[in-house]
Amino acid sequence: MRGTVQRGGTTAPVSGDADGGDPTLEESINGMNISTPWTGQVVDGSCGKEIRGTWNNATPTPSAPSAPFALRRQVGWP
Numbered sequence: 001m002r003g004t005v006q007r008g009g010t011t012a013p014v015s016g017d018a019d020g021g022d023p024t025l026e027e028s029i030n031g032m033n034i035s036t037p038w039t040g041q042v043v044d045g046s047c048g049k050e051i052r053g054t055w056n057n058a059t060p061t062p063s064a065p066s067a068p069f070a071l072r073r074q075v076g077w078p
Contacts, residue, residue, distance in 0.1 A: 001025065014038070023051055034058060038069065049073040 002015045005027060016025035016038070025038035040053020051071045057064045 023053075040069070040071070 001017065001023065002013075004011050005014050010029070012027050012029050012035070013031055014025050014027045016023055018024075022039070022041050025040075026034045027036040027038065029035040035058050037056050037058065038053060039056070040051045042048055043050040043052055049072060053069060054066055055069045056066045
């Protein structure tokens, strides 16, 4: 898997794979180092269109701790 994430006016590349059906994504703020791993599971009944899990800031701070996430495929994407 490969794409981008937009948050707070910043766009970062994200890439990953599925291990046993569970996706793991790696975000890179600078395009070279992993800044944030995302671990999740495809939501049952979503036909692969929704993933929920935990966003784990590699350098947690009070303003950017680990947090739950939900990714949904946008309309018009194959």
